[in-house]
Amino acid sequence: MTAPRLLGGRYEVGELIGRGGMAEVHLGYDTRLSRPVAIKMLRSDLARDTSFLNRFRREAQSAAGLNHASIVAVYDSGEDKLVEAGGASVPVPYIVMEYVEGRTLREVLNERSPLDPAEAARITEGILDALAYSHRMGIVHRDIKPANVMVTPHGGIKVMDFGIARAVADANATMTQTQAVIGTAQYLSPEQAQGHHVDNRSDLYSTGCLLFELLTGRPPFQADSPVAIAYQHVGQPPPRPSSFNPEVGHALDAVVLHALNKDREARYQDATAFRADLQAARLGRPISDGARGTAVQGADATVALGAGVAAAAAAAARGAGGAIGSAGSAGATTVIPSDGAYETPAPVGDRSNTASLPAIGHDPDDEPRRRRGLAYVLLVMAVVGALVLLVLAGKGLLDRPPQGSAQVAVPSVVDLPVETAEAAVRAAGLVPEATQVASSKEVGHVVEQSPGADERVDRGSKVDLSVSAGPDTAEVPDLKGYSLDEAKTFLGNLGLGVGAVTKVDDSGIDEGKVVSTSPDPGSSVAVGSKVALNVSSGLVTVPDVVGKARNDAVDALGNAGLRAKTTYVPSTQPENTVLKQSVKAGSKVADGTTVSLTVAQPALPTPTTVTTTAAPPTTATRSPSPTTTTATPPGTPTATATTTAKP
Structure with missing residues (x-):
């Protein structure tokens, strides 16, 4: 069997798990810390290019300075030497990164799309958390796309390739200029497409494109070539996500359109503001005035576009x-x-x-x-x-009531924001009266009106508007096995808070993970309620196993999350009985602690020595009278034969 390739005398290079235009990613193993890692290595054919080599080194250094829960960590970097067939030695830099179990967002979208709006918003919030941190550290990602986002089995978000994106060539749709990669076409910001300076807001535009795809199953702009897509990013207004997915609400539409504003000065200025609006839209809270304004301008732009065509x-x-x-x-x-x-x-x-x-490579004769x-x-x-x-x-002329009529038609305002609905009602010469009601629909939107749409009523009549205050109850989720941070996020998404956090022993759950909740999972509670969490302390109580049979004692320790080590000693106690245990019963110890058991075994038999002593020779005297010989029974320590003559 061939020994695995070793980098830096420490990292074993395993199977290939990913490939990009510039680098390959292998599953690796850190022999010093005994943990799996991911190893990104510059392609050997690019290692001869000094510009690629220097860029890869710079990005390794900058990315290594990032330390955030939503960013794939960079542990180490270095260079290996590759000897070519001609004997020349070529430096091949590598980056050692955190190995993340899970799937890329691209794989998730390939399996199922579009995503539920709430899930799409939650995932994007995780990406924006990572961007907010990296931007504070002065690093712009430049290539936010589904392939660069990992989703862990527990729903966690990890963003990959921070900074390295500036040097990674996407083989499918990447815009380049003299080998300087500036982004992937479907997620390209207008300023990137025009070759302008890129800053934090470019990442936010790309994130808006990604969010659009999560909500609709397709990017905002599509064409046959990267150049055509770039043209659309620069000059074509984005469609509303709700035009492809009716489940997307007005607020989420507005957030996406604001993120996709062509003018970087008019879109979100930082990831924190983007995330706040996104969370507000997901939870049914009011979004920012800027996002609402962009949504209105987007509708005006669509009308203007139609007028331009005419x-x-x-x-x-x-x-x-x-x-x-x-x-x-x-x-x-x-x-x-x-x-x-x-x-x-x-x-x-x-x-x-x-x-x-103008089309690229067109025939001039065909133009007219x-x-x-x-x-x-x-x-x-x-x-x-x-x-x-x-x-x-x-139709409007035919439907118009006769001049001087005292009645007017009630406008349709269901699903509109309450401010817009009230303005429409007043414009019709009617008086709106809004009432808050519990509803699963978007907060602040009209869910019902009375009288209904198009009913004719006297001018000045009252129109009752039922306005969503959001759902009044939520179901407590099953959080067993979640970390405390994951549980807080999950509850926050449901409009619930975290109450008392109590550490409990003997849970059978890893330290720091949720054991149970109060109220129990499945319980219906009012929105805004707090859920108490019982979290594993990682400690277990040592059971009393003295006097038990060894097998029963080992089972009892195993059930408590402890290990057993057995030592046998001779004893008069019944065989395999536990005589003592190394940790006192009732003690609190860490889960997995080893308890030594002293167990009885039968005593070995004692060896017996038999000694025979012969008496001195005696003289036998013959006598005419009879004689008696008395011998000591055999087996006694001293065997003496005595002959006694009778007188």
């Missing part, structure tokens, strides 16, 4: 092909295509229509034909749109 169609009808011509110079931005060359997209005013962007075809399509769209508007306007 205008383009009208221009095409007049034969003005210039509406769909090539980009002008005013307001143009530079986008980095996949081949490293520079192209100039359309001006800001035309960015909403990516059809106006394409323009005419597109013009016809837009013309048809404009005509259809005009007809629809006429129909709607006619």
